[in-house]
Amino acid sequence: MTRIVVLTGAGISAESGVPTFRGPDGLWEGHRIEDVATPQAFDLDPGTVLRFYDARRRALTRVAPNAAHRALARLEGALGDGLLVVTQNVDDLHERAGSRNLVHMHGELRRALCVACGARPEWDEDLAGRPSCPTCGQRMLRPDVVWFGEMPYELDRIEQAIVACDVFASIGTSGVVYPAAGYVALASAFGARTVELNLEPSDADVPFDDARAGRASELVPAWVDEVIAAEASARS
Structure with a gap:
């Protein structure tokens, strides 16, 4: 998987x-x-x-979850423990959409x-x-x-998951604040395919393998469809 x-x-x-x-x-x-x-x-x-x-x-x-939140919950339904969502957001929209394998690194x-x-x-x-x-x-x-000057939550778990992953996707984040800013470089260094889905391309130190610009509510469902289709094809 x-x-x-x-x-x-x-x-x-x-x-x-x-x-x-x-x-x-x-x-x-x-x-x-x-x-x-x-x-x-x-x-x-x-x-x-x-x-x-x-x-x-x-x-x-x-506020309510949008199509991007719901798409990630759908991806979890297809991959189970194969998906970990790490969010920098402090809202509860991922949970309300149905995501359970989730880390709130900023509380x-x-x-x-x-x-x-x-x-x-x-x-x-x-x-x-x-x-x-x-x-x-x-x-x-x-x-x-988590305020400025404080340590984000579960950094060890996040880094272990990134080191072991096949795909790392960054959604709706500029990626310029550490430690999150270093995650694309870490994923790339360990051989993961990296994907960015963002309103505008970020200034990541390490370029993404696949960078798509646009609204998350449009990009994320389309990307999730691709991933689920590829996973189903690999199993058949």
Whole structure:
């Protein structure tokens, strides 16, 4: 069975109405990155940071998975454990589309992180009121989102999957922020075929074997159809 690792970024969710990380003015939904996405910002003004992420969590109820999310869930149905989706997004659209073999390397809006005990409970309520951690009882919860200066989740698992994969696909991400920026080079070095599906070609240090430009909702379903057809042909 073909082993595929898919890396997704903001571009796959933008078509669902999820704002991208940075706007043309360099701001994130009207805020400077330094004011809402660093540990220092949380230490200085936790109220502003918590309200910002509470608003983003509530906004998830107003968006839905698009054809690209659903196509990747369909690919998982065909490949099973042969597919791993690694997402840089903190929304839950992959899960709602049906993906299960999934790593949120930058955390999840619908989880909280307890600064006191390290618990990561599922969380749908606001955090600005400083609720207690359900594990230790301390009022030390923050969004379970990886901020600048913090280490992404499950890097060892991601790198092991990329080293072992036959195909590495990058969808809706510029690929310029590390460690994700190095994944195409790693996959290529270990012999994987590399594919980019993005609104515009990225400036990856290592060129992709196959780079397609366009909307994720159009490119991803077509690519998934190709992969499933090739897999079926190889089995027959």
